[in-house]
Amino acid sequence: MTDQPTTTAPTRLRPDDAPPAALSSSEPTPSEPRPSEPTPSEPRPSAPPPPVPLRRNLRFQALWAGQASATLGMVIGDTAFPLLVLALTGSSTAAGAFGAVQMATTLVLGVHGGLVADRVDRRRVLIAADGARLLALASVPAALAFGPPHLAHLLLVAAVIGATVAYSGPVRLLALRSVVPPEQLSQALAQDEARMSGAALAGPPLAGFLFGLGRAVPFLGAALASLLALVAALAVRFPSPHESGAPGRRAGGGALDGFRVLAASPLLRAALAVLLVINLTGAPMLLPVMVLLREHGTGSAGIGLALAGEAVGALAGATLVARLHRLAGPGVLLLAMGWITVLVPLATLLPGGTPTVFAALFVFGAGVPAMRVMLDLLVFRQVPDALRGRVIAATMTLLTAGMPAGTFLTGLLLDRSSPTAVLVAISALLAAALLVATASRTLRRAAWPADGSGAPQD
Secondary structure, three states: OOOOHHHHOOOOOOOOOOOOHHHOOOOOOOOOOOOOOOOOOOOOOOOOOOOOOHHHOHHHHHHHHHHHHHHHHHHHHHHHHHHHHHHHHOOHHHHHHHHHHHHHHHHHHHHHHHHHHHHOOHHHHHHHHHHHHHHHHHHHHHHHOOOOOOHHHHHHHHHHHHHHHHHHHHHHHHHHHHOOOHHHHHHHHHHHHHHHHHHHHHHHHHHHHHHHHOOOHHHHHHHHHHHHHHHHHHHOOOOOHHHOOOHHHHHOOOOOHHHHHHHOOHHHHHHHHHHHHHHHHHHHHHHHHHHHHHHOOOOHHHHHHHHHHHHHHHHHHHHHHHHHHHHOOHHHHHHHHHHHHHHHHHHOOOOOOHHHHHHHHHHHHHOHHHHHHHHHHHOHHHOOHHHHHHHHHHHHHHHHOOHHHHHHHHHHHHHHOOHHHHHHHHHHHHHHHHHHHHOOHHHHOOOOOOOOOOOOOO
């Protein structure tokens, strides 16, 4: 059994799905003109026109801008909400509970979100999700106008935001695919990574700066960003499964079909296990880093600047995706990324404060775009559109499994131990898991697909 998912996944699409001419029941004789060749009296068919450049593809650019706005609002909230909870309660456990509730909601609803993406008008799903997130974010400054908001209110907002991620996440990926031709997909994904990294770069320092102006200000900014994303969703039309002409096929199967596709490949099982552990330890790492910086006297703006290191690294890493994919196979690249991640929590403990944390997160972020495009090449591009939403949701669910518990547990540990001890424990846990994964031949010998969807071009 080969380790490559393109030969093990039963739903894999091939670029040559049409039967070859050699299988035809009647072969034309040499004296007869072949059906594929024009006769002397017929003009040769003209070549199809080249696709419109992405910079002139208005639907792609509108979705691009809308997703950038949504990401910016999410990143502002991810930074501002823990700062607000810490300021109101002084409890790291409460701050960790906000992130845990948000991620737990995404995890619980993720599988259903994939099924909805495959069976319901995707544009309506995106509009509903963006609208719900806008209302949830706007409720925070409204509550602050009358006094400190209750923790229960903030946790409810966390649940709403988590639900919008579960339903809009698969749809956003599918919407982008539907407005660009296949030959431009790798280029579109690379541009999407660069844009997303730019939005994530602006979020943490902007959140810290706005929080310094007033507790309600960053949430007003996040609500405005969600409003812009909603406008883009209302303005752009893109196809949904019911427009593909295969409603019967779409109606078949269930919500768990995405997991069955992933389970068919030993490589994908091993790769997703490593990514799960990286997420399990990487997401909770930010909270002890924030507490550590606060203990050293770093202000909100400095904390936001330090956390921006990951986004700056991802922005730089977006330009290196093709080179990294040519440099090593997917398994080796994934393992290298994992071992680099082991060092990141320890590097934040070095002297230097904000610059040190920024540099450590920069190194971590530089490998993220290559990992995301790797998932697209090995998983999402190999399944039919009618099933792709469930496969994306299954992948997102697996990668976020354990993150809510890890975030909440980190908050509990911070109330009973130092941030230094928590960061060392995170690094040790990841190293122990990677020792097992590194011994796997499945990962070390993995290769890119050989069907033309391998390493992307520069």
